[in-house]
Amino acid sequence: MKFKSRILSAEEIRRALTRIAHEVVEKNKGTDRLCFVGIHTRGITLAQRLRELVRQFEGVEVPMGILDITLYRDDLSEIAVQPKVRETRIPFDIGGRSVVLVDDVLFTGRTARAALDALIDLGRPSRIYLAVLVDRGHRELPIRADFVGKNLPTAKSEVVKVKVREVDGEEAVELWELE
Numbered sequence: 001m002k003f004k005s006r007i008l009s010a011e012e013i014r015r016a017l018t019r020i021a022h023e024v025v026e027k028n029k030g031t032d033r034l035c036f037v038g039i040h041t042r043g044i045t046l047a048q049r050l051r052e053l054v055r056q057f058e059g060v061e062v063p064m065g066i067l068d069i070t071l072y073r074d075d076l077s078e079i080a081v082q083p084k085v086r087e088t089r090i091p092f093d094i095g096g097r098s099v100v101l102v103d104d105v106l107f108t109g110r111t112a113r114a115a116l117d118a119l120i121d122l123g124r125p126s127r128i129y130l131a132v133l134v135d136r137g138h139r140e141l142p143i144r145a146d147f148v149g150k151n152l153p154t155a156k157s158e159v160v161k162v163k164v165r166e167v168d169g170e171e172a173v174e175l176w177e178l179e
Contacts, residue, residue, distance in 0.1 A: 001178055002177045002179055003174065004176055006175075007152060007160070008150060009172060010171035013149070017149065019149070020131055024050065024129065024147060025057075031060040033098055037067050037094075037100070038065075038067065039111065040066065040068050040086050041086075042164055043101075043103040045164045045166045046133055047064055047066075048064065050100070050102060065089055065092070066087060066089050069111060069117075069118050073110070073111075094122055095123040095124050096126050097127075098127040099128045100130075100147075101129065103132050103133075104164075106135045107137075108138060109141035110141060113143060130143070130146050132148055132149070133148075134152050134160050135151050136153070137153050138154070138156060154175070158176065160175060
């Protein structure tokens with residue numbers, strides 16, 4: 001792959017997440033029955049940051065869980081003979097809650113669909129919102145994000161890489177070209 005451009009800096013990511021956190025609280029009409037669920041891997045970090053932002057400006061500790069969607073993927077047989085299944089940990093009942101499902105990039109919609117299936121197996125939330133840092137288009141399923149940090153029209157030959165300090169040691173959103 002060949003690097004094309006830096007789309008968001010660390011400061012721009014911080015601002016986008018701050019805006020999303022405010023929008024979540026506003027759309028939910030507060031924090032009552034609200035929770036965040038991050039999709040492995042970078043969705044977890046982004047959900048933790050959103051949770052902390054809400055704690056800072058609302059003074060409320062919103063519950064958070066982590067979700068692995070590996071076994072819910074529709075391309076499981078194409079990934080690997082032995083796909084790596086990671087931990088799902090949602091230490092609270094999602095029934096009747098407003099769940100904010102968090103991921104780094106929305107592309108075809110297949111990851112979000114798998115996450116919805118996984119969540120529904122765990123309970124019946126009153127509402128599921130989708131929050132993503134980057135929406136790059138090219139949907140294959142009728143799925144849209146409720147909260148978006150950056151809309152970024154891309155070509156299918158391009159790759160959006162979200163890098164977070166906690167996972168990658170650096171902070172950026174980059175656009176790369178497949179060669």
